[in-house]
Amino acid sequence: QVQLVESGGGLVQAGGSLRLSCEASGRTFSRYAVAWFRQAPGKEREFVTAISFSGGSTSYADSVKGRFSISRDNAKNTVYLQMNSLKPEDTAVYHCAARMGLTSSWYPEYGYWGHGTQVTVSS
Numbered sequence: 001q002v003q004l005v006e007s008g009g010g011l012v013q014a015g016g017s018l019r020l021s022c023e024a025s026g027r028t029f030s031r032y033a034v035a036w037f038r039q040a041p042g043k044e045r046e047f048v049t050a051i052s053f054s055g056g057s058t059s060y061a062d063s064v065k066g067r068f069s070i071s072r073d074n075a076k077n078t079v080y081l082q083m084n085s086l087k088p089e090d091t092a093v094y095h096c097a098a099r100m101g102l103t104s105s106w107y108p109e110y111g112y113w114g115h116g117t118q119v120t121v122s123s
Contacts, residue, residue: 002026002098002112009094009117012086020081020117022096030054030074033103035110036081038092038119048094050103051079059103064090086121093118 008020022034035050049060049070058070067086072079079096094117097110104110 002029002032004096004098004112004114006094006096006114006117008081009119011120011122014086014088014121014123016086016121017082017084018086018119020083020094020096020119022079022081022114024077024079024098026077029077029098032098032100032112034070034072034079034096034098035103035105035107036070036079036094036096037107038090038094039116040092043092045095045107046092047105047107049081050105052103057103059105061105083119086119088121088123091119091121 003025005023036048037045039045051058051070055072067084069082096114098112099110
């Protein structure tokens with residue numbers, strides 16, 4: 001069992017930066033791939049980025065490539081999402097999710113979810 005808690009969201013102006021954190025409970029967190037998804041009002045859940053259990057492999061949605069960076073510190077049971085050059089269209093609730101095995105961009109493959117943190121980017 002893994003429990004996930006996101007933090008770091010907030011209100012920022014366009015062009016600004018935020019760093020989200022996803023802290024996990026459980027001694028086996030280092031065995032889990034972790035992803036970030038986001039959901040804006042009236043829109044479907046969208047894949048943002050994912051990182052393998054070791055941190056050696058990452059993937060990004062085209063919409064955030066070059067602006068967002070995912071990393072993890074398994075000693076701290078935490079995954080980070082550094083978001084730079086934020087745009088109003090990045091406004092959403094950001095959720096982290098975990099699964100055993102390989103990363104995936106398909107949200108039904110993730111069995112563990114946090115409650116989310118709101119990111120609002122003003123123009």
